[in-house]
Amino acid sequence: MILLPGAKLDDSLKGMYGTYTDKSGTYASTISLLKQDRIVPLKGTYVPIVGDVVIGVVTDEKIFGYEVNLNSPYTGIVSNKVCREQLYLGDVVSFKIISVDEVKAASLAEPRKLYGGELIEVESVKIPRIIGKNASMLNTIREKTKSDIFVGKNGRVYLKNGNTTLAINTINFICKESHTSGLTDRVIALLNSEKPEEKIN
Amino acid sequence: MIIDEIKEAVSKDFISKNTRQDGRNFLQYRDITVTKNIIPNAEGSALAQIGDTKVYAGVKIDLATPYADKPDEGIIVVNSELSPIAHFKFESGPPTEESIELARVVDRGLRSSGAVDFKKLFLEEEKVLSVYVDLAVVDHSGDLIDCSYLAAMAALKSTMVPKYEDGKLLHDERPNKLEILNDVVCTSFEKISGKLLIDATDDEELASSGRVSFASCDDSHFCAGQKSGSAGFTVKEMDSMMDLALEQRKLLVSKL
Amino acid sequence: MKITKDQLLVNGKRNDGRSPDDLRSFKVTAGVLKKAKGSAMVEWGKNKVLVGIYGPGEVFPKHLTNYTKALVNVRYSMAPFCGAEEHGRSGPNRRAIEIGKVAKHVFENIILTRDFPRTQIDIYIEILQSDGGTRVAGITAASVALADAGIPCKDLVQGVSAGKVNDTVLVDLDKWEDNLGEGDCPVVVSLRSNEILLFQLDEVWTKQQVLQGFEKIFNAAKVLRQVQEESLKENYKEG
Numbered sequence: 001m002i003l004l005p006g007a008k009l010d011d012s013l014k015g016m017y018g019t020y021t022d023k024s025g026t027y028a029s030t031i032s033l034l035k036q037d038r039i040v041p042l043k044g045t046y047v048p049i050v051g052d053v054v055i056g057v058v059t060d061e062k063i064f065g066y067e068v069n070l071n072s073p074y075t076g077i078v079s080n081k082v083c084r085e086q087l088y089l090g091d092v093v094s095f096k097i098i099s100v101d102e103v104k105a106a107s108l109a110e111p112r113k114l115y116g117g118e119l120i121e122v123e124s125v126k127i128p129r130i131i132g133k134n135a136s137m138l139n140t141i142r143e144k145t146k147s148d149i150f151v152g153k154n155g156r157v158y159l160k161n162g163n164t165t166l167a168i169n170t171i172n173f174i175c176k177e178s179h180t181s182g183l184t185d186r187v188i189a190l191l192n193s194e195k196p197e198e199k200i201n
Numbered sequence: 202m203i204i205d206e207i208k209e210a211v212s213k214d215f216i217s218k219n220t221r222q223d224g225r226n227f228l229q230y231r232d233i234t235v236t237k238n239i240i241p242n243a244e245g246s247a248l249a250q251i252g253d254t255k256v257y258a259g260v261k262i263d264l265a266t267p268y269a270d271k272p273d274e275g276i277i278v279v280n281s282e283l284s285p286i287a288h289f290k291f292e293s294g295p296p297t298e299e300s301i302e303l304a305r306v307v308d309r310g311l312r313s314s315g316a317v318d319f320k321k322l323f324l325e326e327e328k329v330l331s332v333y334v335d336l337a338v339v340d341h342s343g344d345l346i347d348c349s350y351l352a353a354m355a356a357l358k359s360t361m362v363p364k365y366e367d368g369k370l371l372h373d374e375r376p377n378k379l380e381i382l383n384d385v386v387c388t389s390f391e392k393i394s395g396k397l398l399i400d401a402t403d404d405e406e407l408a409s410s411g412r413v414s415f416a417s418c419d420d421s422h423f424c425a426g427q428k429s430g431s432a433g434f435t436v437k438e439m440d441s442m443m444d445l446a447l448e449q450r451k452l453l454v455s456k457l
Numbered sequence: 458m459k460i461t462k463d464q465l466l467v468n469g470k471r472n473d474g475r476s477p478d479d480l481r482s483f484k485v486t487a488g489v490l491k492k493a494k495g496s497a498m499v500e501w502g503k504n505k506v507l508v509g510i511y512g513p514g515e516v517f518p519k520h521l522t523n524y525t526k527a528l529v530n531v532r533y534s535m536a537p538f539c540g541a542e543e544h545g546r547s548g549p550n551r552r553a554i555e556i557g558k559v560a561k562h563v564f565e566n567i568i569l570t571r572d573f574p575r576t577q578i579d580i581y582i583e584i585l586q587s588d589g590g591t592r593v594a595g596i597t598a599a600s601v602a603l604a605d606a607g608i609p610c611k612d613l614v615q616g617v618s619a620g621k622v623n624d625t626v627l628v629d630l631d632k633w634e635d636n637l638g639e640g641d642c643p644v645v646v647s648l649r650s651n652e653i654l655l656f657q658l659d660e661v662w663t664k665q666q667v668l669q670g671f672e673k674i675f676n677a678a679k680v681l682r683q684v685q686e687e688s689l690k691e692n693y694k695e696g
Contacts, residue, residue, distance in 0.1 A: 002689070002690045002693055004604060004613060004686055004689055004690075005567075005603075005604050005609070005610040005611065005612055005613055006610075006611060006612035006613055006647075006648070006649040018609070020569055020609065020611060027611070027612075027649065029569055029609035029610055029611065030604075030607055030608075030609045030610075031604050031605070031607060031689060031693075033693075041607060042607065042693060043495070043605070043606060043607025044607040045513055045573070045607065045608070047572070047573070073512070073513045073514050073515060073573060073575070073576040074575070102574075103524050103574050103575050104573075104574060104575065123607075125607070179693045179695075180695050181695070296551075298554050298555070298557070298558040299558075301551050301554050301555055301558075302555050302558055302559075304551075305551065305552070305555050309658075309659055313659055313660045313661055314661065315661075411562070413656065415658075418661060421663055421664070422661045422662065422663055423658060423661070423662050423663075423664070423667065424660070424661050424662075425658055425659065426642070426656055426657060426658025426667075427559070427656070427657055427658070428559065428562070428653065428654075428655055428656035428657070429558070429559065429562060430562055431562050431565035431566040432566065433566055433647060433650055433652025433653060433654050434652060434653045434656070435651060435652055435653070436651075436653070436668065436671050436672075436675075439653060439656070439667070439668075439671065440664070440668060443664045443667065444664070447664075
């Protein structure tokens with residue numbers, strides 16, 4: 001079932017992602033899919049969360065470290081203390097978010113430079129679908145395309161080696177069809193097909 | 202910004218205790234004075250004061266070509282300036298959305314009410330009188346809409362129309378009064394911590410989540426309305442504000 | 458075809474055959490623009506209104522940044538070709554700036570702005586064809602576009618105008634009723650909170666007439682809401 005802003009979910013107050021509460025109960029705030037008590041947003045904006053592994057792009061060098069674009073209205077900061085390696089503007093680097101302050105600025109750590117390869121951006125709310133249960137979906141794509149794929153929670157996917165074209169097409173297909181059922185089978189069919197481009201416009 | 206938040210908290214604190222910093226009750230205006238003919242060079246003028254808020258209104262009358270769709274009617278133009286002299290937050294430069302809203306809300310009431318008979322501003326084919334009402338806010342201590350209405354209305358009521366002769370307007374000869382058919386006044390309500398009050402000071406406006414203004418042209422008719430600010434209002438609240446606005450009308454009209 | 462004042466309401470029928478409580482045909486399509494984060498197109502009577510949403514993004518100019526919530530900007534703009542009359546001026550005029558301001562207040566109410574401190578959400582309302590009631594059409598479309606963008610909101614909101622002809626209160630005024638009628642009262646409501654989020658009043662009304670207008674507007678909003686919901690669900694159909 002599709003939930004729309006203002007739809008009543010519960011008479012009691014339940015704090016869930018994609019909802020808000022007031023005196024009279026809990027309501028949906030975001031267009032989302034209701035799946036057995038689970039609310040899966042269909043669109044959204046990435047906001048940094050502690051523990052997330054994200055893919056950033058270095059946008060500025062400061063005295064204390066680097067400023068990193070996170071495909072979000074909020075930038076990340078990585079301090080020289082946790083980032084010994086010299087980074088350059090435009091570098092694509094994966095990080096772990098170690099803290100987020102009250103105005104949502106993120107502190108980053110565990111930098112890992114991603115050399116070469118390709119970077120795509122998708123709706124961050126679709127990332128769990130791309131990964132799948134116990135990374136099953138992602139492992140299927142990796143296996144079939146022989147690509148090295150690294151997924152950031154912030155809606156960025158880094159791909160290198162193997163059939164990256166097929167992998168990107170598959171990921172875009174998952175994002176477009178994420179709200180439908182029986183997706184895994186159709187993804188496998190797509191991965192097995194000879195001419196993936198024709199099948200997805 | 203941080204200073205504003207402190208002022209906001211103080212205002213809210215008073216209001217939550219059902220009182221105001223200046224001791225008024227929620228439905229009480231500050232002292233109102235209206236002085237007409239304060240700028241003799243203008244065809245009409247007034248200074249309206251509500252508490253420390255001061256708004257000048259000047260009326261100038263000029264010749265104009267009528268609008269194509271209303272060839273037999275004169276024109277009224279209302280403008281306002283939120284001058285930097287009035288508040289540290291006002292900056293010089295092009296009109297802000299606040300100042301445009303103020304002028305348009307006053308314009309709406311004056312125009313809708315039929316206070317000025319536009320047909321009487323017709324002179325001859327392709328020549329009509331244009332009435333310019335300019336509002337100069339010089340001291341902003343809140344409730345600018347109500348105060349601007351008083352100033353504009355008083356200025357219009359004091360307006361003398363220049364003589365029209367040989368296709369020219371003689372600004373130094375003003376034989377006739379501009380006929381004004383009704384008194385338009387306005388009461389604005391602010392919602393602060395869920396409560397409604399009138400004639401908010403600028404500090405109280407900081408704490409307000411929304412405002413509704415009702416202008417009336419007689420004892421039972423409204424001629425302009427405007428909601429501003431993010432708060433929502435129920436139909437019940439609107440209903441009671443309309444009653445309360447008409448209750449305040451007598452006081453405001455007595456000042457004109 | 459030019460309509461005159463005495464043709465506005467004849468035997469309880471309006472110039473286009475509607476009765477006082479009838480809405481014009483109303484259609485909305487969500488997700489019509491590629492680049493905007495969310496979008497919607499409303500076709501309401503002869504009105505055609507396009508809305509695009511950008512953000513939340515960085516605040517510009519920077520000094521306006523609010524550290525507790527997102528700023529909302531609304532740009533309401535009429536295309537120079539939108540009217541049946543003369544060529545219009547491009548860009549927002551004073552009327553458009555006022556409409557942008559009161560529309561902004563609507564969305565400051567319904568967007569959960571505290572979810573996005575230090576950001577700005579831009580709502581662009583483009584009137585492509587106008588035939589009375591463009592501000593309420595724009596806001597009704599913008600609510601769909603915000604939902605399409607996945608920006609958290611408390612509710613979908615609907616705008617409808619009320620007016621008067623021969624002291625009969627009408628809803629959803631067309632251009633003629635707006636120009637020649639005895640009143641224009643655009644209102645935006647949230648059905649969830651039962652609140653009025655935008656209210657403007659022009660011309661002369663009694664209290665009873667205003668209240669009658671509100672009642673008719675709330676009823677009309679229920680019809681619009683149904684169409685809004687269907688349009689958003691349309692994009693996520695199975696298969």
